[in-house]
Each structure stands twice: as C-alpha cells, then as structure tokens.
Amino acid sequence: QDETTVIGVSIPAATHGWAGGMNFHAQETVERLEETYPELDFVLTAASDAGAQVNDIEDMVATRGIDALVVLPFESDPLTPPIQSVAESGTWVTVVDRGLSVEGIEDLYVAGDNPGFGRVAGEYMAEQMPDGGDIVVLRGIPTTIDNERVAGFEEAIEGSGINIIDMEHGNWNRDDSFNVMQDFLQKHDQIDAVWASDDDMAVGVLAAIEAAGREDIQFVLGGAGMKEMVQRVMEGDDMIPADVTYPPAMIATAIEMTAVGLVSNAPVSGTFTIGSVLITEENAEQYYYPDSPF
Amino acid sequence: MTDAPVLSLRDVRKSFGPVEVLHGVDLDLRAGEVLALIGENGAGKSTTMKILAGYQPATSGRILLDGEEVSFGSLHEGEEAGIVMIHQEFNLAEQLTVEQNIFLGRELHNGWFLDKARMRRLAREYLDRVNCTVHPDTRVSQLSNSDKQMVEIAKALSRDARVLIMDEPTAVLTGSETETLFEQVRAMKADGTAILFTSHKLGEVAAIADHVTVLRDGAVVHDGRAADIDEDGMATAMVGRDVSDLYPDKAGAPDDVVLRVTGLDVPGHAEGVGFELRRGEILGIAGLIGSGRTEAMEGLCGLRPARAERIEIDGAKIDIRRPSDALEHGLCYMTEDRKLRGLLLDKSMRVNLTLQSLDQFGGLMIDRAAEERALDRAIEEFDIRAGRREMRVGNLSGGNQQKLLLAKVMMSDPSILIADEPTRGIDIGTKQQIYAFLRTLAASGRAVVMISSEMQEVIGLADRVLVMRLGRVSGTLSGDEITEDAIVRLAMGVGAGDSERAA
Amino acid sequence: MTSETTNSPMRRALPSMSVLGPVLALIVLVVIGASLNANFLGTANITNVLARSAFIGIIAVGMTFVITAGGLDLSVGSMAAFIAGLMILVMNAALPSLGVGVPIILLGMAVALLAGLVAGLLNGFLITTLGIEAFIVTLGSMGIYRSLVTWLADGGTLSLDFELRTFYRPVYFDGILGISWPIIVFAIVVIVGELLMSRAKFGRHCAAIGSNESVAHYSNVDVNRTRLLTYAMLGLLVGVATIMYVPRLGSASASTGLLWELEAIAAVIIGGTVLKGGFGRVWGTVIGVLILSLIDNILNLTDLVSPYLNGAIQGVIIILAVILQREAKAKG
C-alpha cells in the first residue's frame, strides 16, 4: 500500500441548475483539497443515471482502489446494494443528500431534508395567505425526491384554506416550466400564488407571468437557493419574497468532512442534516454566493 | 408440340387505374415449345408475363393451368405450379451475394443450419451451365449488368421450371452469352419445359422461337408458327408499318475535329485511351463486355475518377473534373443503366426529364409550366407512351423508360452526345427512329459517340468504329473496313479464334 | 411520332388524401382543444402555442431538407444549447465595450448565425467528404455540444446580463400588428422553405439525392455539395431558432434544447416526409410541429387522470396521427 489515500466522489451529472451547482462545488472542493493535502488523491465522476453511477462506483473500486467513497445517490433504492458492498469491503462511505434504503451502511451521512424542504415552503405559503387562496404547483422530474417534497408541502398547507388548483411537472427545467405556466395562465383566471418548488422553474414561471401581464399572482416561491433568486429576495422583490434552501454545497461539506477525517485519523461519523431554511429579505445576505454558478 | 397447352390466358384484361393496357389477350404455352411474345414498347408484354406468373392479378379473364382455371393468390402458388419468371428489370437484392440471391426464399438446410457448402456448389453448377464465371460469394452490387442477367438466368434454371417466362433476357447480353442462354433453352425445351420469352432483337426470335405471338396496344394482332413469319413480317406486324430501312444513310466526308482525347486513364478500367471525334459524325465504340468502354467515357465526362493527358474541344484544351464541367462544354453522357443511374423510378416523368437541365427552367424558381411544355415536346418527339402523365417512371414499360432517358439527356442540348447502349430494350420501330434521330443530330453539326454491344447497330450506323480491348484502344475502323470480322479481331486481340463475348 | 396512347394531360391535381391526413389530425386536435377549454382558441393561447412552436419549427424546416436528401441530424438540440451559451457569453463579454443597445444584439445574432453555420458545415463535412454515417456523426456532435455548453456554463446556467436581457426580450415577446416575432420569423422560414423545397432547384436536388444518389450524380447534381448545404442550412436555422430562444428566458444550460432533435424529426415524419429520403414537404412539417405543440398545450389545459401519463397520451396521439394519414392514403 502506498502513501496516498484515494477518495472517490460519485455524483449525478450536471443536467440542471441545482445539479450543476453541486457539480461545481464538488470540483472546486476536490481541487482545493488536493492542493491542501498532497497525500490525498480524488476520483470524481458524474453519472447521467443510476445504472451509470453504479458503473462509476465499480470502476473506482476495481481500478482506482479507493479508500473512501463520497456518494450522492442518483436514486436511493438502486444504489443501496452497490454502496453496501463497497462499505462491506471496508471502504469508508459518506452518503450525501439522498439516504440509502437500508440503515447503517454509511459511516457518515450528510443529509438533505426533502420533506422538510416541502414543509418549509408550505408553511411559508400558509403564513403569507392567512385567508387561503388558489395556487398552482410545478413539480420536478418524477422522482422520490419530488414526491417527498410535494408530500411535505401538502401536509403543511392542510387546513390552511390554500387550494392547489393545478399541478404539473416542470421537470426542474426553465423551458418546460415556462410552457406549463403559460398554459396555467390560460386555464385559470385567478391564481393567487405559485409554488415553483425549484428556482430554475421559478425563472420560467416568472417569465410567463410577466409576458401575460397578469396582476393576480401575488408571489412565486421557488427553492434551492439559486443566487439570482436570493439576490431578488435580498432586494425585496415583491414577486420573490422568499426562497427555501437546499444547498448544493452540501456535497462540499461531505467531501471535506470525509477528507479531513481520513487525514486526521479522527474520522467524523454520524448524520449531519442540512435542514432547509427559509430565506427572506432579512437573512438573504448570508445565503448569497455571487461566485457560485448556481 | 401438339399437346394441350400447359398454361393459357383467355380474354385477359388489365387496367391500371382508369387505363386499360390489355384488351382481352389469349395465349397458349405448350410443353417443349418456345413461344415468343413480341410487340412495341408498352404493348403489354411484361404485363402479360407478370399475370401469367402470378405477379399481378388480371382485372378480368381467366388463367388456365393444364386446362383448369386457376387464380394465383400469391406468388408462392405460381411457383408451386412450376412457373418461374425472369423479370425485365433485375430482381436481385444488390447487397446480397450471388449465391444468396440464387437461393433466396428457397435456402437449403442441413439440420438447423444453412447448407452453405451445398448451396455454393450448386450455385457454381448453375452458373457454369450459363458459362458465368462470377464467384458465388460476390455481392451482386459488384457485378456488371450482363453478369447480373446471367445470375438471374442461373437463378431461374435452379428452379426446375415447368414453365419458364423470360422478359427480355438478352437485352444486356452479348451475342455469345445469348447463344449460351439459348443452348440452355433448347435443353429445357427438350426436357418438356414450356418457354415464353420476349426480345426486341428479332433475329433471336427467328432463331429460337417455335411460335410467335404479336401484341399491339394490348391486343394480339398476330399468332402463328415461327416458320411462317420472317423478321420483316414480325416488324411490320408489331409496328404496323414497314421497317426494312433500319439505318439512315451514312454522312459524307466528316468535318473538323470537335473532340480530341489523349492519354485518358481511368484507374482500374482503362489506360491511355485516345481518339478524335469529328463534327457531323457518329463514332461507334465496340468491344467486349468489360473492355472498359463505359468506364472510359464516364471518366471522360467527370463521372468517375480519371485523368487525361489532354482533352480538347473545338481545339481548346479543357479540364473536366466533375460532370458539370463536361456539360458546360456541351459534352453529355447517357448512361447504359437506366434503372440505377438513369432515372428516379419513384418520381414523375416531368421531374426526371428536367433534372439534368433545371437551369433552363427559370432562375430561382422552377417554371412548372415550362417543364410541362418540355414534357409535351418530349412525349411527342420520342414517342413516349405512358398510361398517365403523372405516373411514377418505374411503372413505365422498359422501352419507354429508355426513351425518357434519351429525352432527358437531350434536354441539355449537347453538342457532343455519348450514348451508351442507347437502344437497349427499344422496339424495332423506335430503334429506327432513334437511329434517324442520332443521324439528324450529327448532321446538324454536332457529334455522336455510340457505345453499343449490338454489332449490327455499330456497323449499320457508325461512320467510324473504335474498338476497345482490355481498357485500351485496339484499333479504329472506317468506311469499308467496318465489318463484323474486323471488329471481332480487334476486340479479341489479333488471331483470336473464337468470338467469345464479342460485342 | 404520334402519341395516341399518351392520354394527354390528365393532370387533375386533386389534393390526395395523404395530403389531407396530417391536416385532418391537426383539425381533430383543434376541435378537441376548443371543446375542452374556452380559452383554447383565444388569441393569447394561439400566440403562446405558435411562438413556442417556433424554435422546433424553424429547426424542423431545416431538418426536412436534411431528411429529404437522405440524411439525419441528431445534434440540433445540443447545438442550440451550445449556440445559446456561446451567444450569451459573447454578449456578456462585449457589454462593457458596446453597452446595451442594438449593436450588441446584432453582434449576438451574428455569433449565433455564424456558429450555427459552422456547426452545420462541420457535420456536413464529416458526413459528405469523409463519408461517415450521419447517425454516427451527429450522435457524436450531439455529445460534444452538450458537453461544451455544460463546460461553458460550469455545470450551471449561463445567464444574459439582466439589463441586456430586458432590452433583448421584445425579440421574443413583441412583434408587429400583434403578431410576435418568433411567429413572424417562423412564418418567413416556412414560406422560404416551402418555396425552396417545391419550386426551387435545391429542393428538387435534395429529393433526387434522397431518392437515388447515383442517378442524381449522373444527372449533374453535385451530391456532396447539395447534401453539405442541407446540413449547413439546418445549422443556420438552429442559429435563427436560438436568436429567438435566448430573449425568452435569457439563459442557457445543459438542459436547454434537450430532445429537440427527436421532436424535430418526429414533426418532419408526421408531416409526411419519408425518413429514408427522396420525398419531403415543408408545409407538412409545420403541421407536424403544430400537432406536437398542441398535444402538450391540450394536456396542460385539461385535467387528466395523472400527469405521469402525459407521455403515454402523447405517444398514442403521435401514432394515431400517422395512422390517420395512412388510412386516409389507403382510401384516397
């Protein structure tokens, strides 16, 4: 065994804004840590689907002899068995964002909170519309993450008098969301607010509303903390009064904790939940990262 | 030859859409007899044959097999009954090998697997029977037209037919290949096969047929023993007028040189080809199949990679790199292969006619009306007979396709026309018209090169004859030197005894 | 030479039923849409649908020529994303020197057109001169452009400077006489395309090449050049589409233009162009594009059992639209 310790980082590819931000943070962290710790070597792979991610992990094990794996699973269920076998071979495993289906596999879990993400959004809506109202919802790509968020949201608005009058998939995509929102505006004469559930989608929604010149919509709530959106919150934009965080930088936290643990011989294990926080005009400044691509 | 007919048609009619092309045809095929079905282009020969073989249903009328009325629900039934047909257009899958084509649909098995060894061996045997030397594993797309035809014939021979129907099998064959085919035909006849064939080479008809039926405009106009009608009689019955003067008079002393070619090389096909072409003349090019005539002329016209020491038109040195260069200098090549290189079979006559000369039909936008007028003229001038004006060219009769091809080439108004096998599949009446046409063209101050594998045509029409052998010019003949014997000697190399594959 | 048998000009150009097929499918969709939602035929909705159709539509017109000439291009979607990214980068970079104004917009447009043209020529060159299967070349360049835009955007989104975007926005949202620019440009592209296809030499040559390459070659059609031109033209039109696209949201990312290639090809084929080449019609492609857009629009305007099934309904309608066309053809 040689001196260097190899850390494998496996993440989903940058197919949309949030994932792009996550990719950015991962690369930046890897570069930074490689410089700080010459004894560390990193393997970074980005996969476009669950199967490809399993391939990446297999390759890291078979050809790169990784000592630790930091993984943000494309999906929980399919990645559970492969990660389990990596863990069983004695490799350190850090799981990020989406938890595995079997408990106790990973050494470190840096968790995102998807139900919480939906809940925070729902609670904000309920608070902003004490008398209830009609809202439309744009959902992400059909996935468990999206299901958890929507469930959390629906739970939070229950009994608040808020009606979801329409819901479609905007696929975390600006163009799709623009089209869907245009059609929602045609279909419904009165919409009080929009839960876009993601900032990329919020961009499309805003463009559609602006183009239609509709005045009935009071605000659009996105999510994930895209810098342009945070900036608008900061500036007190009426249409974007708030945002809900789901920081793509959680991957950086995970990589760093893993690296530091391996180097210092004082490995940090356990679960760190990165809760979803409401960003408002008051606290927006601390969530604004102008250099991030997201 | 006097037994009851094996296969007959009774009052068969056939319409395509509103157009009736067969108006009540009666026909009898007998065991051990060769029936020649002849007629002008578009008279309905191919249609009749397809109906007999079950490729197309008749619109009305009866088909009798051994006196029993049958209706072939599928091709398979026709073949079950022992009827095999060789089509006028090649019926081979280009990407498959010779052996694969011969056994297509009837592959031999050895347990679960194909018995390739046996099929290859049998294919070899069938090919040998027609003196065809191509390797059974060659892809059909690699074959010359005459080899393709021999493969078609070999394929038909392999089927042990009771009735063999051949639609212009000799159109792309040379004299000796035709003779080989006829030997097989005689052998099959002796075995009791009923044979129906058609050809526009009336000499062949006289040589092989026992019985002759003549179709004109979809109706039988003559039916009788071959012994009772001579070639002139056949021609007259077909065309409805006398065609004894097939060839126009040759021109007088030719004028100045319009085209001078020296040192033309077409890699793999021709080397050091040089010749002169004079204003007002028809220069025939003869040679064996594969002697590189086609390739040399295609190379000259920029249609395939070639280089030449020098090409002069009207005394000026020119450079031909692509087909448009040739056309700009008034040099136009008419292909021998109308189906693969000549016409867009799924397009209309109008589109085909003007494709090569679209520039004449308006600048930015094509002038449709002008195109239609051009088509009117072409139909008139070349006597193109089509059921409907808009029909796909693939549905025209073979000869009419050939006429359309000629019309298309003439649209570009060439001052030098290189016509490759221009009368392939053309009926005798139209041949006469085409010869006259080429002569008039030459006489109007242009020049014509005619590649032809029909010896009589070369002798009858050309002012001078250039003979090619193995990709090189082996000699030029003019005036009284133009004889069959002289051409064969040059084509075969001096002293060659037999006239194998002579053009 | 007489011609009694030529049954002189029977040219009755009755619109064959195969022609009516796609039109019929479109009409059926419109009727369904109108009966489901009162706003469906409103100006606003029609404008929305047409303007959105413009991107795919403009590209699909170019694709019609490529396919008619026997080719294929899978790279258009990611090419659009790449061009959009490039355009945004260049415009942002030029902002300090040029400032917000018409010149910078023109610069952006020029970049888009040039990039599209070059990208198209590159595809065309590999396909014609090097003779590589179009499917492979454009599958490769699809990966390349998608990758490049991701890289340019550093995995994220490239956004046009906000002020610039506000200035550029009217190019998508405004227009003349109430007709928005994308619709106008789309209409122009369609008209020019239709004329090129059905009345100009170029269209004839494309069909000839697609029908039989060697016949075309022997008929003095410059096969390689014509085919190269179809790809170049498609690239240029991708550039035009991008010029309309960027002002809408002012951004480009790895997910821009995803699957546009499939949608464009589908529109072309639904419109009656033959996938193996030899026959194409631009107006049919337009119908194809509208059919595809309307399906989405109608699905959004109505409440269906489950939005998960949208894709299934789309699939069924696409197949039905083409069955209708075939059935009609069989009867006609």
Place this chain on the structure above:
Amino acid sequence: MTSETTNSPMRRALPSMSVLGPVLALIVLVVIGASLNANFLGTANITNVLARSAFIGIIAVGMTFVITAGGLDLSVGSMAAFIAGLMILVMNAALPSLGVGVPIILLGMAVALLAGLVAGLLNGFLITTLGIEAFIVTLGSMGIYRSLVTWLADGGTLSLDFELRTFYRPVYFDGILGISWPIIVFAIVVIVGELLMSRAKFGRHCAAIGSNESVAHYSNVDVNRTRLLTYAMLGLLVGVATIMYVPRLGSASASTGLLWELEAIAAVIIGGTVLKGGFGRVWGTVIGVLILSLIDNILNLTDLVSPYLNGAIQGVIIILAVILQREAKAKG
C-alpha cells in the same frame, strides 16, 4: 470459357479491412486503457465491463436484426424500464403467496420475457401490418412505456422487496467458473445471434428485406412475418436484458434505461451494420458495444480536466472509431 476480361468479380471476399476496422478501434482502446491503469486488464475490471455491457449488448444483438431488415426501434430503453417495473410489481405482489425462492424468480423471468415479447409484437404489428413508419411507432411507444413506468412507480422508484433482492442478486453477480451470469447469457445471445444472422435462413431474409423489399417479396420471402419477427425477437431480448438488470439495481424508475436505444443503435452502426438495412453483422455489434463501454470505463481510469467534457470525448471517440473503419475500408 476463356475470358481474361471477367477478372474483377473473381476476387473472392478477402477479410476486407472494413471488417478489421472496428476490431482495430477496440484494440486501440484496450491499449490506451492498459497503459493508463495497471488494473485495467485485471479480472475484476474486465468482469465489470463485460457484465455491464450485457444489457445494451443483448438488446443491440436484437437491434442488429431489426436494422438489417430495414427497421429501427427507439423504444427499447423505456421498454426495458417498463418491463423492469412490471417484473418488480409482479414479484412483490406474489411474495406473500410464493415466498422467497426459485419459483418467484422464475415467475418474474416469465413475466419479463412475456412482456418483452408482447411489446415487440405490438411494435412489429403497427409497423408491418398497419404499415406505419418504424420511427414514429417506436417513438410513440417509447413515450408510452416511459410514461407507464413513471405511473406504475407513482413518480418515484419501484423497488424489489429487499429480501427477494438478496436472493435474486446472484443472477447478476455470480456465475459459473468465475464468469458471471450476464456475461454467460450475453455470450449465448451473441452466439445464437451470429448463427441466426450468418448461418440461418432468418438472417438472410432479414438482409434481403433490408436490401430490397420487393425482391424479397418476389422471392417468396414473407416480408411482413420476417420483419414482425425481428421486432418480436428484439422485444424478447429486451426481456432477457431486464432479467439480468433487475438483480443488479433491484429497482426501476422513470430514468431506468434512459437513452439505451441510442446506445444500442450506435453500437450496431459502429459494428458495421448499415443503418438503411441490407447488411448486418452481430459480431460487429458486440465490438461496438464493447467500444462504447470501454470509453466510459477508460474515462473513469484517469482524472480528466473536467467531467463536463466526458460527453465530448465520448463523441469524438465514436466518430474516430467509425472514421478508422472507413479509412481502413478505403485502403483495403
């Protein structure tokens, strides 16, 4: 016959360089891989690469027949996802009654094969009997299956019961004599496919249909039946691939099998099969599949500038692999 002039067709089909082209590309990749990483040629890596190639590989073998016969199938990826979902649902549902054991695995396999066969027949029926363009039919069914699996999974992931998965897992990970099952099954499919293509009537008929449909028809080849069979066989093989896939990940979702169709088609074409039909070779497809898998594998062997550019490198290599083949052909 003594003719010196009939020389050319006599040259028998020497193993032309076009045959060697893909092989050469593969060898180059292997050499690159081996020089980049010592473990590249280790058993573990080779097993990994081969086993994961099996899914696309098995499907691509079926695709080779479809394309050879002049067809196309865009639906295989989403068909695989749908079948995987169905299989998981059925197995989970049967668990209470059948319990964990061989019978329930066999049930799952039977469901997969049957569903694949039916799906293939359906595509084939629409294409042959109704005569709709294959591109449209399979684009439609692609949307339908993708949608159905999303719906079955309620937008999320369908997962095999965990105990059941543990029991089923060896079907992907174990094997005999150290060779894992997917590799064995892939090898069998390839051998049978190669025999079918080059030694059986079926392969010849496929090539004949793809080369010239009417010639095949006139030669008594049942064109519709043969073509239908190619789609049915492809469907069945998608079922087989799914049987190997499910034990690997134990789940199915809307993103399962995404873009497999493009990968399978690319493998077929890289392998030398002609996209417009008429000529196909199964062994070539295998090489194509291996080339594609190795590209991914090699990209993971080293640290590249940016993972964003993987797609670009992939694209370039795919194009290069085919250029190599063409160049080789030109020289040969």
